[in-house]
Amino acid sequence: MKKLQGFKTWVKGRDDQMALFIILCGVLVVVLFYFKDNVSSFLFKDKDSKTEYTEISGENDYNRIENGIHVRTGLIDADGLTLVVNNCTYCHSAELVMQNRMDKESWIATIRWMQRTQNLRDLGEDEEIIVNYLVTNYPPIDKGRRAVLSNIEWYEFKE
């Protein structure tokens, strides 16, 4: 009798395990279905963080820094780089950022213009970090009313 009871308990336990297994499978299916559109972006993020690893191994690296320069964009590696890369190089190239040397006020005016006409998002707290990066690493250069000729490549002139 005791033996039978033991068997019954065992079977019941099996049933519970089975039920749990089936429920878990169901949950997994639901979760997968729910996130199916985001699976690639999960993969993307996952791989993106793995690029840190490839940097060390010397393989082709999406966000490699060389001599203080973010190789893919040419931007200076400093506080705020990632925010600048992510927010400022989606619509236009980083070249447009680097060739514009403006003060804080002008950058904020430019950001407002991009928000008004170019679908730039509200940058929230990121705005200050981005503007600081820009004015620190790409400050305006005084040019005066007419600069001297520079970078002249001298050559022997032959008619």
Added chain:
Amino acid sequence: MKRRNFVKNTLLGSMTAAIGTDIVFGSMMPNHYKPLALQEPDPFKLFNLDDSMVVLNSKPWNVEAKAHLLDDRITPNKFMFIRNNGIIPENIDVNKWTLTIDGESVKQKRTYSLEELKSKFKQYTYQLTLECGGNGRSEFDPPAKGNQWTIGAVSCANWTGVRLRDILADVGVKDDAVYIGYHSTDIHLSRDPNKEPISRGAPMPKVMQNETLIAFKMNGEDIPLSHGYPLRLVAGGWPASVSGKWVNRISVRNIIHDGAKMTGTAYRVPCNPVGPGEKVKDEDMCIIESMPVKSLITYPKSGAIIKEGNSLHIRGHAWAGELEVSKMKYSIDFGSTWNDCSIEKPINRLAWQHFKASIAFPKKGYYEVWARATDTKGKNQPMLLPGWNPKGYLNNACHRIAVKVS
């Protein structure tokens, strides 16, 4: 395997970004296959540019020439600056391309096929100077926002097409027409299909000029993709942004056209002069029309070292927007004395003019040759930067090259 998937995924992602549409069946694409649009990511090959051209911006594409590259009398494609506000259109089907004329001031809307335009209207060819309104922006202090053009955002190619005035006469325009605005198939940088990267235009007197063309050929061949294939509005002598590329619609307006980059600070300068860095209200900004008098020394290249006693032959081009250049001078002593260059008449209205001079240097040393054009209204190019303006337009300061006599 995962890594390969990732590479393929990111490649597809950037392809999608570059083309602007989803790549259908992207997952079935063979690993080595790239869509046509991306087979050549090198802009020099993609746009058939000379190696010496300077890329200012790769998205959107903005490329300029250097002075010595512009030595040809008629600018070939390989030395032509490229200025884009948005992304170059993809999948252009010329067989289906049409030009629609609409707007408040047309008697009725009308659509033409390319073939119709070519066969129905008389064709004309003019050599037309196109200069970016922001050419020379890099010299302004305090700096002005935008692509930092130096001197190479100007060209003078042959454009073949039909007169816009002939098309408008065929459509029928009401008396209240004041402006036209162009619409094009380029893509906004944000990829918002409801936004146009640029939609500018010109007032009716400019529209009705003989030289204002709806062009389909540049230098005798189909217009290159980067310059507006298959159809471009060409209005010489005005900021090149008036000459809309990839045009498929012209609206005849009963108001000053209010499309993208017609308002705010875009292609506008303070109506009254302002000090460097001053804030200017939108309502105090006026639309740029004719470009100012300007010139370039295209030969020799800056940096020439010549032997004492030898004279130096210089040459170049000069232009003056709607006007002509009446006088051309050079100085080798920073403007203390000026000497005449010979200057040719333009081959047609709104084409640049060619100048040349032979220069003797008094002794050894470092010199700069400065060139200065004067327009038919007596206006000279300034030696210093002209009036500062918020977007850094209209820098027509004298061009100069360095020369050493040894």
